[in-house]
Amino acid sequence: MERLNDQTRQYILEAIQSTAKWQLPTTGETWDNYKGTIPSITQIGVIGGGTMGAGIVIASASASYQVILIENNPNVIEAIFESMPIKKELFCKLKSILKPSCLVGSNTSSLDIDELADAIKPFNFIGMHFFNAPHIIKIIEIVYGNSTRGLSVATVFEVTQKMEKFPVLVKSCVGFLFNRLLFVYVGIVSELANGFGLYPSQVDGIFKQFGFLMGPMTMSDMNGLDVYSKICEEHDMTFGELQKWLVSQERYGRKTGRGFFKYDAKGIKSNDEEVERKIDSLKKYQRKDFGLESDQDIIQFVLFPYINEAFKCLEEGIIDSPQSIDLMKYV
Numbered sequence: 001m002e003r004l005n006d007q008t009r010q011y012i013l014e015a016i017q018s019t020a021k022w023q024l025p026t027t028g029e030t031w032d033n034y035k036g037t038i039p040s041i042t043q044i045g046v047i048g049g050g051t052m053g054a055g056i057v058i059a060s061a062s063a064s065y066q067v068i069l070i071e072n073n074p075n076v077i078e079a080i081f082e083s084m085p086i087k088k089e090l091f092c093k094l095k096s097i098l099k100p101s102c103l104v105g106s107n108t109s110s111l112d113i114d115e116l117a118d119a120i121k122p123f124n125f126i127g128m129h130f131f132n133a134p135h136i137i138k139i140i141e142i143v144y145g146n147s148t149r150g151l152s153v154a155t156v157f158e159v160t161q162k163m164e165k166f167p168v169l170v171k172s173c174v175g176f177l178f179n180r181l182l183f184v185y186v187g188i189v190s191e192l193a194n195g196f197g198l199y200p201s202q203v204d205g206i207f208k209q210f211g212f213l214m215g216p217m218t219m220s221d222m223n224g225l226d227v228y229s230k231i232c233e234e235h236d237m238t239f240g241e242l243q244k245w246l247v248s249q250e251r252y253g254r255k256t257g258r259g260f261f262k263y264d265a266k267g268i269k270s271n272d273e274e275v276e277r278k279i280d281s282l283k284k285y286q287r288k289d290f291g292l293e294s295d296q297d298i299i300q301f302v303l304f305p306y307i308n309e310a311f312k313c314l315e316e317g318i319i320d321s322p323q324s325i326d327l328m329k330y331v
Contacts (some may be wrong), residue, residue: 019120020161022142022153022169025317029150031157038151038158043064044077047090052107053079055134062135063163078129079107082230087111091119100124103152110179110231113145113172122147126156129176132223139328141176142167168328171318172233178328180318183237184309186228188241188302189216193279197286198298201258201271206295216302217260218269221253241282246275 004012023030043066046057056079060067066168076098080090085133087108094104105128107118117125127143140160144153153169160167192198220228229247232239239247246252246259253259254267261269292298310325319325 011323012020012327013328016166018202018321019168019324019327020157020167022157022167022211023320024144024148024150024153024169024172025320026144026148027150029153031154033150034154038154041155041159043068044159045300047076047078047281048080048107050079050081052132052134055132055136056107056130056307058135059130059163059165065159065162076102076264077105077107079130082109082111082227082234084115084234085113087116087242088119091116095120104154105156109145110175110235112174113143114147117145117147124152126152127170127172128156128160129175131169131178138166139178140165140167141170141178141328143170143172143176145172153269166327168319168324171316173316173318175231177313179231180313181306181309181325181329183231185302185306186216186220187238187240188242188305189220192281192292192298192302194240196292197279197283199271199276200277201297208296209295210299221259221261221263221269221301224255226251226252242275242278245278251275258261280302 021031044060045068046053046060057067058078060077076094078087078090080086084100087106091104098104101124102121103124103126104120105126106113107128107130108116113127114122114123122145125145126148127141127145129141129143131139132211133139139255142153142160143158157167161201168285174180176185187205190301193200200215200217204217206213216220225243228243229239231237250256251258251260254263254269257263258272260272260275263269292301310322313319313325314322
């Protein structure tokens, strides 16, 4: 937080403290109901050793938990590929292996918690959405469904706080909070290229000048365009023509060395003329109804729908306070 002024730093600290005082709307239980009664957790099983699973192992081990992959442990965090059929198949198998008291947390980033819970013991199932990279990023979404118990919430709050993370309680919906807002943000940003012909470097430059630490095109490359594509497919969401082309060319971002930008062996990015030529070729898709005449027009074009979606999340009870939204978008 060194780059923040004193007022902003104090606001963030107060937001962190407020998220720890959670209330589960489905039962009315609060953090205060479980003071001194949360079972002691010493072992965590992590299923899936890819990018996210490996990061969760590091975060768990750093918090002095004994971590074992695919084992009959008191608690399991699932971090396999983001696919409803694949995850449900795994949970059906786990149901016959794990102890009845086992708490299962899924690292799903967008899938319906209640549908996943149907494949296992619902009361002991909860969403634990770590962010990439899990051993570095401090924020984590704790996602509850209709059958989630207060004890499960209290337990994962204690576990993640021991990992020195900031858990935020979120109601299950498509994308939860972070990705629901991200879908709007990325979707509108993609329109800048598909609909208005802006190059990735131009888009990122405008947002960094506005104050963002990372431009949206660089962020998409970091997260993986293949991941966005899968999420859009899973939830029947639109995917821009440029993005479809990038995925068809296996240009997934940093991990493949090519995405909106190209990356050398050291991960240093540079503009990609092939991508810029592709954007130029999309003129038939570009909008003629109105133009974006200034950088401020572009910022407002992207951020106003994003802010509106945040207010919808508050109205629908997905999150309980504006501070929690601010915290999640900052950390």
